[in-house]
Amino acid sequence: MKYRTEKDSLGKVSIPADTYYGIQTWRALQNFPVSGLLPDPRYVKASVLIKKAAALANYRLKLLDKDIYQAIIFACDRILAGYHSDQFVVDPFQAGAGTSHHMNINEVIANIASEKLGFPKGIYTRVHPHNHVNLAQSTNDVIPAAARLTVLLYWPDLASAVDKTVAVFQKKGREFAGIHKSGRTHLSDALPVTLGQEFKAYASALKNDLKRLQASRKNLFYLGLGGTAVGTGVNSHPAYRKLVIKELAKLTGLKLKAAPDSAESMQNVADLLDFSGALRILSQNLIRISNDLRLLSSGPGTGLAELTLPEVQAGSTIMPGKVNPSLLEMLTMTAFQVIGSDQTILLASMHGQLELNVFLPVVVHNLTNQIRILTNALGAFESKYLRFVEADREMCNYWLEKSSGLAAILNPHLGYEKAAELYRESRKSKIPITELVVKKGLMTSQKAKAVFDLKKIIKPNLTGNKK
Structure with a gap:
């Protein structure tokens, strides 16, 4: 494998020559081998979209030369089109604020842009990750x-x-x-x-x-x-x-x-x-x-x-x-x-x-x-x-027929206490309440059928008849 040398304020580092990321990303890879996970693809996309918007704004404000602006836009568009996705490599568990992820974004864009202008990767004399890609921006x-x-x-x-x-x-x-x-x-x-x-x-x-x-x-x-x-x-x-x-x-x-x-x-x-x-x-x-x-x-x-x-x-x-x-x-x-x-x-x-x-x-x-x-x-x-x-x-009907909850239907007709007695007797005798109320002579079969009409007992069912 071939390597290139990049330098920052901490010293020199050898980086695989074919990578579009640079020294700051390499340091993050060495410092934070935590989860083995990569940044979310849409998080990368959002970051690159911000970089593209920043380049557009800074060029309109006459803060970027035209060739640098165009190269940065080219780089962002390449990434947004799905190229170079393997270059975004910083573990989610990294330095605070997202500085490492941000530097990874800046370096990849800078190196793609530099190549577009005829410079090899790692040579930032024309397009710099901080001075140009990150112009008017901060991780924060x-x-x-x-x-x-x-x-x-x-x-x-x-x-x-x-x-x-x-x-x-x-x-x-x-x-x-x-x-x-x-x-x-x-x-x-x-x-x-x-x-x-x-x-x-x-x-x-x-x-x-x-x-x-x-x-x-x-x-x-x-x-x-x-x-x-x-x-x-x-x-x-x-x-x-x-x-x-x-x-x-x-x-x-x-x-x-x-x-x-x-x-x-x-x-x-x-x-x-x-x-x-x-x-x-x-x-x-x-x-x-x-x-x-x-x-x-x-x-x-x-x-x-x-x-x-x-x-x-x-x-x-x-x-x-x-x-x-x-x-x-x-x-x-x-x-x-x-x-x-x-x-x-x-x-x-x-x-x-x-x-x-x-x-x-x-x-x-x-x-x-x-x-x-x-x-x-x-x-x-x-x-x-x-x-x-x-x-x-x-099965729905099977459990419904066995349900002791039907006793509550009798409250307006027999009162709470009587309905509670029937509930207990039904549980003990295993006779469904719909049958027990007729067997004990508390309702006629016809009356019980009307009281326990399923279409009526799943909605408000009382009618006022008292003066």
Whole structure:
């Protein structure tokens, strides 16, 4: 392997000659061999988009020579087109603030641009990573902006995954609307419901979660670009801040705006924490719903078995024919991970100090991972489980007929105490309440049939007849 030598204020380093990254990236590779993970691709894209917008702004402000500006734009476009993705190599667990990731971005762009102008890699006499690619910028304003932009780039996929899941729950709610079953509270018999009612409620919960995400997303459009190192904008043109955000908005098609207080945008990652919190709420709902669906499909011989599981894989290495709720288990574990990541983001958020929150790299890593795995998990759940889950009408009716929760229907007719007596007697004698109330002469068969009419007892059913 051939090497080239690069030098910085710490000394000289030999770097593989064919790499587009430089000495600062090489030092990061040596210093932070932590997880073996690479930066999120959309985080890289967001960072490069900011670099392109900065070059556009600085050229318009006559701070960059035309050939340097064009070479930087060429380099950014090559990366955005999918070339050189293997050059972004810094571990997510790295130096504070994201300095190492930022230097990796600057060096790759500088070397591609230098080659375009006829200079070999590592020779920064014409295009320099700091002096040109990073002109009017700092890690402290670029990385927070890149973090926000990354979430916005991920948003369409996430929103689509949640929306599709909501739509299928709603469809199943309509499909199951005529299937009556026993409700259960405290995991015990309760008043009747329909299976469609349960699925419709799941759709409503997730629809509300999507609204929370949409609300928290709105704050991410405000960027602190142009604040440079400490929010003052030093080492940038007075018009740079407004112009760079304008250029970035054009490049992305997003309605980006300048943060009201650029210093605050460096110190505070609460907007990212807010979005993570909305993901956490979505995740806890997915856990709750998955738990319900696993209970309702438990069996098939010794459980509730009100739902039939789509068969996606063998469930056991020792029990032939066994089918497990594999996709529900996967979704639940994914949601566990999202909630754990939210806790990490909370800790990183509260430990920012003075002019900067240096723990942003771990925020970006966890937030992008949250969004990516939740999007993918929802896609698999919706396409491989939810579309194909079916109701077992016979089992729903079986448990409904045995349900002691039907006793509550008698409250307006016989009173709470008498209904409680019948409940206990029904449990002891194993005679369904619908039959016991007739057997004891408390209602005629016709009256009991009317009182326990399933179509009437799943909605408000009292009529006023007292003066």
